Amino acid sequence: MFRCKKIFTISVLTIGILLLSVVFAQSSKEIATVIVHIKGFRNNKGVARITLFDKKKGFPNKYKLALAYGDSPVQDSVSQFIFHNVVYGKYSIGVFHDEDSNGKLKSNIIGMPREGIGVSNNVRASMGPPKFKDCLFPVDRDTVEVTIDLNYL
Numbered sequence: 001m002f003r004c005k006k007i008f009t010i011s012v013l014t015i016g017i018l019l020l021s022v023v024f025a026q027s028s029k030e031i032a033t034v035i036v037h038i039k040g041f042r043n044n045k046g047v048a049r050i051t052l053f054d055k056k057k058g059f060p061n062k063y064k065l066a067l068a069y070g071d072s073p074v075q076d077s078v079s080q081f082i083f084h085n086v087v088y089g090k091y092s093i094g095v096f097h098d099e100d101s102n103g104k105l106k107s108n109i110i111g112m113p114r115e116g117i118g119v120s121n122n123v124r125a126s127m128g129p130p131k132f133k134d135c136l137f138p139v140d141r142d143t144v145e146v147t148i149d150l151n152y153l
Contacts (some may be wrong), residue, residue: 032139034083038095040150041078041116046099047071048079053092056132060094060119061105067091071098086144092135093120095148116150124151 038048051059051066058065072081074097096105097116106114120137123130137146 030088032086032088032141033143034086034091034093034139035143035145036081036083036093036095037145037147038072038079038081038118038150039077039147040118041074041097042150042152043099044074044077046097046101047073048081049096049098049103049105050081051094052083052086053094053132054089056092059092059132060117060129060135061096066094086139088139090136090138091120092132092137093146093148094135095119095150097150112153114153116152118148118150120146120148122147122149125153 034052036050038050041048049061049063049071050069051061051063052068053059053065054067055065063069068083068086070081070083072079095118096113098105099115100106105117108114117125119130119135121135123134137144
């Protein structure tokens with residue numbers, strides 16, 4: 001009986017230490033705020049739709065696959081969106097001007113966007129959307145600001 005209690009006590013202590021180490025490891029991650037400035041809107045209609053990706057799948061506009069996403073009003077041809085609690089790392093951002101606020105990027109019959117689009121590092125699209133890796137930027141300090149210029153094709 002004494003041996004069972006000892007094994008139980010050691011097991012409980014071990015599990016407790018493991019749980020504490022996991023909690024401590026997660027809380028020790030460095031967290032940042034990413035402020036996205038978007039400019040070049042052709043009008044103040046609708047909203048800016050912004051996606052933050054840590055993986056290439058779905059980049060730049062499949063918001064359901066994004067790490068985080070949101071929208072922001074357009075005023076005086078500019079908009080701003082803030083991502084909070086972003087773990088230090090490398091990310092890519094995609095933006096489009098949802099002029100009719102329907103949540104979808106309008107495109108013509110051959111798939112070219114009819115609403116303004118932009119990505120981090122202001123990479124220009126060439127025969128399809130910009131590559132995720134070309135749009136990566138570092139989040140390596142408390143506050144990172146990214147400016148994106150919209151393009152209308």
